[in-house]
Amino acid sequence: MILCLAAIAMSCECSLEETSDYFIPMKTRKSPDECGVGADWNSVACDAGDLSFELSEEAALISRTCEEQIPALQPLKKLAQALDLALAAAVELLVGLQEVTRSPHDHLDLQLFKVRDGPTLCSCHTENMVTAEARAKELKNYPNDCLVQLSNPNIVTMKEDVLYDFSLSTSTLEFPAMFGDVKFVSVLGSHSRMNSFIKYVAVELAFGHPGMSTPTSVYDCPHAMYKVGPVLSMSHGMGIPSIAIMLHELIKLLYHARCSKVTIVHISTSGIGLESGSVVINWQAVGACLKVEFQQLVLEKWVVQSTDLDEQLVPELLQCSADLSEFTTVVGHTMCTLDFYEGQGHLDGVLCFYTEKDKQAYLKAAHTSGISNIKMESSVFAAMCNTCGL
Ligand SMILES: O=P(O)(O)O[C@H]1O[C@H](CO)[C@@H](O)[C@H]1O
Numbered sequence: 001m002i003l004c005l006a007a008i009a010m011s012c013e014c015s016l017e018e019t020s021d022y023f024i025p026m027k028t029r030k031s032p033d034e035c036g037v038g039a040d041w042n043s044v045a046c047d048a049g050d051l052s053f054e055l056s057e058e059a060a061l062i063s064r065t066c067e068e069q070i071p072a073l074q075p076l077k078k079l080a081q082a083l084d085l086a087l088a089a090a091v092e093l094l095v096g097l098q099e100v101t102r103s104p105h106d107h108l109d110l111q112l113f114k115v116r117d118g119p120t121l122c123s124c125h126t127e128n129m130v131t132a133e134a135r136a137k138e139l140k141n142y143p144n145d146c147l148v149q150l151s152n153p154n155i156v157t158m159k160e161d162v163l164y165d166f167s168l169s170t171s172t173l174e175f176p177a178m179f180g181d182v183k184f185v186s187v188l189g190s191h192s193r194m195n196s197f198i199k200y201v202a203v204e205l206a207f208g209h210p211g212m213s214t215p216t217s218v219y220d221c222p223h224a225m226y227k228v229g230p231v232l233s234m235s236h237g238m239g240i241p242s243i244a245i246m247l248h249e250l251i252k253l254l255y256h257a258r259c260s261k262v263t264i265v266h267i268s269t270s271g272i273g274l275e276s277g278s279v280v281i282n283w284q285a286v287g288a289c290l291k292v293e294f295q296q297l298v299l300e301k302w303v304v305q306s307t308d309l310d311e312q313l314v315p316e317l318l319q320c321s322a323d324l325s326e327f328t329t330v331v332g333h334t335m336c337t338l339d340f341y342e343g344q345g346h347l348d349g350v351l352c353f354y355t356e357k358d359k360q361a362y363l364k365a366a367h368t369s370g371i372s373n374i375k376m377e378s379s380v381f382a383a384m385c386n387t388c389g390l
């Protein structure tokens, strides 16, 4: 398993698509029995061409409709699975998915899919059952040695694992079916940059099926998650606490999904002593004291973890850059600080007890010792991924 952290020394343009305030929910579906529960999935998929829609100003309408029709979760899951097949077929007929949002009724685990310039479908997740079953079978054949590992004996004994910040639970969702094919994870600071990135990935991977080529938002706050084919993309917010919480849940998600041979890449902006637009491939994250380690107080004791990154991935990425030949690429260390303003010697924060000269001396010394980049997440990212065999 390979791991690397790359930093882009340039600012990325963020472009979020405007979405309509109007959701166009599926016209009152028939009863759950009529639309999938107890019926064979194929017949539901075939029915998709006949789906009819009506306009509504309220996204809640679909939730209410489903809530009335479906008193318990289990029928809902079946309905949602049926709807996934319908969705797959509908995507063939329509133009593609534009946006996904969660139902305001969390317990229903319902999502609303807004179809570009068209009607909305609702679904529990984004794969049809045929694909999901095939993938689940395939996953059973995966060798265990490349699976994501957790260093926590408690998880395996838990009946249910709730990933609170992602609003996902192992008791209501089939993680292997939803995420088992993930091979690459990109983590980025902001929602919008991540959104732009995954759209770029979708185009680059050139998925033929419109549904597959459109990124899928699984959850939108506080971390946004998108998946396109084997690539999962997550936003992590700012600083060690934010990315650490996200990584606990992300790595558990990969573990529950039985993902194997996963590469996780942190993409961000910064760079010191470099021309603008250069790319830094990071091979070691260091703390503000320039040590290759991450220190954390755990139950009053300092716990120290290594922050080495994957050595194999560095030359691979370097080669990619050489093949592209579009920007300068360097290999260097990334320093991780706890604070942006004082922690990195900025002169424009609320507090500043040093001079421009002090700042330049600090940055120069850091650069001389091999630091090409400053971040606020890199050390915990490297430490946690290392420990989990990523
Ligand atoms: O490069 P991005 O993701 O913007 O992240 C950097 O910007 C934030 C500070 O403004 C920190 O999270 C730092 O790591």
Ligand SMILES: O=c1cc[nH]c(=O)[nH]1
Pocket (backbone or CB within 6 Å): 269, 270, 271, 340, 344, 374, 375, 376
């Ligand atoms: O100077 C910078 C730029 C981006 N991110 C940081 O943490 N520092």
